[in-house]
Amino acid sequence: MKETENIGAGEMKTCTRKMRLSDLKPGDTGVIIKILGHGAFRKRVMEIGFVKGREVRMILNAPLQDPIKFALMDYEVSLRRAEADLIEICDLDEWNGTGGGLGVADDKEESRVGETSCDVRRDKVINVALIGNPNCGKTSFFNYVSGAHEHVGNYAGVTVGAKEGTMRHKGYRFNIVDLPGTYSLSAYSPEELYVMRYLREETPDVIINVVVASNLERNMYLTTELIDMNRSMVIDLNMFDELKKSNARLDYDALGKMLGVPIVPTIASTGWGIERLLDTVIEVYEMKNPDTRHIHISLNPEIERAVSQLNDSLKKDPEVSAHFSPRFIAIKFLERDPEIEASLKKNPNYGEWCEIREKLETKTKRDLGEDVPSAISAEKYGFIQGALKETMTGSAANDEKTTKVIDSLVTSKLFGFPIFILVMWLTFWATFRIGSYPMEWIESLISWISGLIGKYMQAGPLKDLILDGIIGGVGGVIVFLPNILILYFFISFMEDSGYMARVAFIMDKLMHKMGLHGKSFIPMVMGFGCNVPAIMSTRIIESRSSRLITILINPFMSCSARIPIYVLLVGAFFPAHGATVFFGLYLLGILVAILTARLLRRFWFKADETPFVMELPPYRLPTAKATMRNMWSKAEQYLRKMGGLILVASIIIWALSYFPRYKMEDVPASYRAEIMADMPAKTLQTADKTKIDEMVLTEYQQSQSILGRTGKFIQPVMEPLDQTWQSCVSLLTGIAAKEVVVSTLSVLYVGDDDAEALSQRLKTPSAITGKAPFTPASALAFMVFVLIYFPCIAALSAIVREAGSWKYGLFSFLYNTILAWILAFLTLRIALLF
Numbered sequence: 061m062k063e064t065e066n067i068g069a070g071e072m073k074t075c076t077r078k079m080r081l082s083d084l085k086p087g088d089t090g091v092i093i094k095i096l097g098h099g100a101f102r103k104r105v106m107e108i109g110f111v112k113g114r115e116v117r118m119i120l121n122a123p124l125q126d127p128i129k130f131a132l133m134d135y136e137v138s139l140r141r142a143e144a145d146l147i148e149i150c151d152l153d154e155w156n157g158t159g160g161g162l163g164v165a166d167d168k169e170e171s172r173v174g175e176t177s178c179d180v181r182r183d184k185v186i187n188v189a190l191i192g193n194p195n196c197g198k199t200s201f202f203n204y205v206s207g208a209h210e211h212v213g214n215y216a217g218v219t220v221g222a223k224e225g226t227m228r229h230k231g232y233r234f235n236i237v238d239l240p241g242t243y244s245l246s247a248y249s250p251e252e253l254y255v256m257r258y259l260r261e262e263t264p265d266v267i268i269n270v271v272v273a274s275n276l277e278r279n280m281y282l283t284t285e286l287i288d289m290n291r292s293m294v295i296d297l298n299m300f301d302e303l304k305k306s307n308a309r310l311d312y313d314a315l316g317k318m319l320g321v322p323i324v325p326t327i328a329s330t331g332w333g334i335e336r337l338l339d340t341v342i343e344v345y346e347m348k349n350p351d352t353r354h355i356h357i358s359l360n361p362e363i364e365r366a367v368s369q370l371n372d373s374l375k376k377d378p379e380v381s382a383h384f385s386p387r388f389i390a391i392k393f394l395e396r397d398p399e400i401e402a403s404l405k406k407n408p409n410y411g412e413w414c415e416i417r418e419k420l421e422t423k424t425k426r427d428l429g430e431d432v433p434s435a436i437s438a439e440k441y442g443f444i445q446g447a448l449k450e451t452m453t454g455s456a457a458n459d460e461k462t463t464k465v466i467d468s469l470v471t472s473k474l475f476g477f478p479i480f481i482l483v484m485w486l487t488f489w490a491t492f493r494i495g496s497y498p499m500e501w502i503e504s505l506i507s508w509i510s511g512l513i514g515k516y517m518q519a520g521p522l523k524d525l526i527l528d529g530i531i532g533g534v535g536g537v538i539v540f541l542p543n544i545l546i547l548y549f550f551i552s553f554m555e556d557s558g559y560m561a562r563v564a565f566i567m568d569k570l571m572h573k574m575g576l577h578g579k580s581f582i583p584m585v586m587g588f589g590c591n592v593p594a595i596m597s598t599r600i601i602e603s604r605s606s607r608l609i610t611i612l613i614n615p616f617m618s619c620s621a622r623i624p625i626y627v628l629l630v631g632a633f634f635p636a637h638g639a640t641v642f643f644g645l646y647l648l649g650i651l652v653a654i655l656t657a658r659l660l661r662r663f664w665f666k667a668d669e670t671p672f673v674m675e676l677p678p679y680r681l682p683t684a685k686a687t688m689r690n691m692w693s694k695a696e697q698y699l700r701k702m703g704g705l706i707l708v709a710s711i712i713i714w715a716l717s718y719f720p721r722y723k724m725e726d727v728p729a730s731y732r733a734e735i736m737a738d739m740p741a742k743t744l745q746t747a748d749k750t751k752i753d754e755m756v757l758t759e760y761q762q763s764q765s766i767l768g769r770t771g772k773f774i775q776p777v778m779e780p781l782d783q784t785w786q787s788c789v790s791l792l793t794g795i796a797a798k799e800v801v802v803s804t805l806s807v808l809y810v811g812d813d814d815a816e817a818l819s820q821r822l823k824t825p826s827a828i829t830g831k832a833p834f835t836p837a838s839a840l841a842f843m844v845f846v847l848i849y850f851p852c853i854a855a856l857s858a859i860v861r862e863a864g865s866w867k868y869g870l871f872s873f874l875y876n877t878i879l880a881w882i883l884a885f886l887t888l889r890i891a892l893l894f
């Protein structure tokens with residue numbers, strides 16, 4: 061998505077014809093672009109000169125096709141086929157030809173560092189992966205260095221999937237990948253599996269292992285696994301500010317030497333220390349770092365013996381240990397990691413390995429009374445404790461007073477829920493109330509513009525297109541930008557401060573009653589922003605059935621695209637009780653979600669309880685910069701949507717309501733008579749014949765347009781909800797995006813006065829029928845329908861994608877729409893009683 065945004069076009073060498081060194085035919089030449097494979101192998105081939113940007117020519121195959129002889133610089137080397145298979149190359153012609161374009165900026169950058177050789181420049185790309193526990197600051201780091209605006213939040217599971225970014229530092233280009241957080245490298249949760257597969261397939265040049273300085277013991281478990289993996293690595297001792305504030309002192313240089321991995325302290329949220337960290341990454345990449353060495357974290361003698369037996373056997377088969385070090389594979393095999401297990405199963409020696417493992421398992425059970433994985437992790441924790449004992453004094457455990465005090469309030473039995481409800485109410489009050497001021501400014505700006513156009517442009521289809529289609533459609537929605545930003549400000553604050561994790565915590569019990577987990581509540585709150593990322597964030601939920609339920613109830617969380625509709629109608633019909641109606645709608649959404657979850661658990665998915673501990677991170681005051689960045693990126697997204705999807709949709713809707721064109725002669729007399737019969741007396745008295753003719757024509761025009769016919773076709777279904785054909789059409793077009801509902805209303809209800817605000821037009825009785833487009837009751841029913849009826853295309857496709865089957869999409873479509881109808885009907889009936 062964001063890959064190459066902040067480097068100019070043409071600077072990057074892309075290779076479309078990637079292949080492996082083993083694919084070269086005799087006499088052919090390729091350029092090395094990447095060395096796959098793990099530590100020891102990489103180091104060796106790089107030492108003999110296989111580095112990025114070098115040309116290699118294949119000379120010949122050995123008689124049995126293995127090994128292969130290559131010419132590299134001025135000498136010849138022979139590689140086994142399996143090894144050559146781990147070197148990725150690019151076709152020479154492509155590399156020298158079209159792929160050329162090393163940009164001007166690049167030249168400047170390079171000459172600054174004093175490098176001139178073109179070949180050297182090509183070498184200078186470092187692929188870096190950020191790996192660490194959830195919530196340790198990886199995304200903050202990523203955003204800081206790459207200038208990206210990825211989602212940061214103070215709870216586990218914010219990042220799903222990998223995000224790539226680029227940056228330059230000291231003549232190198234860093235390709236940085238932000239990965240989801242994991243506690244260890246195994247194949248249990250989706251994130252862990254993701255990271256493991258990433259490490260296997262992508263083989264980053266240097267791993268930045270981000271650890272939380274104030275919680276080293278747990279964070280370093282992952283580090284021990286990465287050490288087993290034997291990859292080039294730097295440890296980022298992040299949140300160093302928290303360590304400094306505590307009374308603990310850590311000699312991180314000594315610790316780094318002990319681990320054989322350099323450690324650099326940083327504060328990712330402000331960027332402190334990141335420069336040095338990147339310098340260290342370069343050092344490690346160039347193999348010039350004095351602290352880097354490979355250590356073995358020794359396990360108990362029995363396990364160690366089994367590991368080394370497996371090790372020897374694994375080493376014999378280069379295929380097996382191509383991507384991970386044999387030691388890592390051996391330990392994972394002993395831990396019965398399903399992923400590693402599967403990759404070894406086909407090997408002829410598999411049976412032998414299993415024997416070694418079974419022997420070890422019985423022995424450990426007998427001698428230690430525990431299973432092998434726990435024995436291994438106990439040893440590793442022992443190692444970490446030992447290392448910390450030597451290098452750290454005092455305790456860094458985060459026993460911050462503020463966190464304790466706040467938690468005793470917000471998670472208490474008595475105040476927990478009231479505080480949460482208050483926070484939500486405040487959020488919606490601000491969204492509606494505070495947002496209404498800037499909204500008015502934008503509104504008057506837009507009506508000023510349309511006034512100008514109305515005055516100076518010549519009448520005709522083009523003027524109609526600009527006024528009714530574009531300004532009506534896009535302008536009608538853009539005024540809600542402030543409201544949406546305010547909502548995002550609150551959500552972002554809740555996420556960043558750590559309050560969101562508490563919300564999940566206090567909701568846990570309630571969620572259990574629905575057969576879900578507190579964790580499911582986070583996607584729900586995120587859904588207030590946009591359902592699409594919220595549905596994606598359900599990946600933090602391990603249990604499949606809980607995840608599916610969370611996905612299916614997410615559309616009931618009223619997303620920000622629905623805000624324009626509410627603000628519009630609430631502002632027009634319930635100005636005095638704005639925040640309450642607003643809040644009521646959101647609450648209704650939550651209620652429907654809860655009920656739906658219960659029903660789904662009861663009738664579709666069997667109960668399952670996956671126990672999971674939710675971490676409660678210490679509270680952290682979000683930085684203004686991060687919050688602003690978040691809001692800015694939301695604003696940008698919104699404006700982009702306006703300029704793209706909404707603009708196109710508005711023009712299409714306008715065209716569909718504008719064509720075919722009719723003249724006065726086309727209007728049948730019967731139609732005219734029908735309209736005249738319904739026309740209010742006031743209009744008949746005040747308007748002259750030409751004016752009335754004009755109105756009748758407009759009415760005929762609209763109702764005979766493609767959109768009008770469609771609206772009239774579906775209107776009977778919505779008749780019991782007291783909806784006009786225009787509102788039916790807007791609901792239909794809302795499939796594309798919920799904002800389009802407002803654009804459509806704005807295009808269809810063109811007032812006499814172009815500059816009149818849409819909210820005004822919606823409550824003014826029409827001169828022709830004498831009826832206003834909405835009554836308070838029908839507006840309420842409309843809002844309820846909008847809240848519940850099926851999600852927009854983007855959300856629907858997210859559901860299908862994440863749930864893995866179109867049948868869930870179909871369910872969401874049908875269930876939500878039918879339910880929306882029923883609830884809107886009830887709302888209308890109840891509202892009419894008052």
Ligand code: GDP
Binds near residue numbers: 193194218298329330
């Ligand atoms: P990720 O889950 O590893 O991607 O972590 P995030 O980047 O989402 O950050 C988690 C939380 O820690 C956010 O609330 C950040 O604002 C905060 N944070 C990140 N780095 C630091 C740091 O160095 N110091 C402090 N005090 N907070 C940080």
Ligand code: MG
Binds near residue numbers: 200212218
């Ligand atoms: Mg993250």
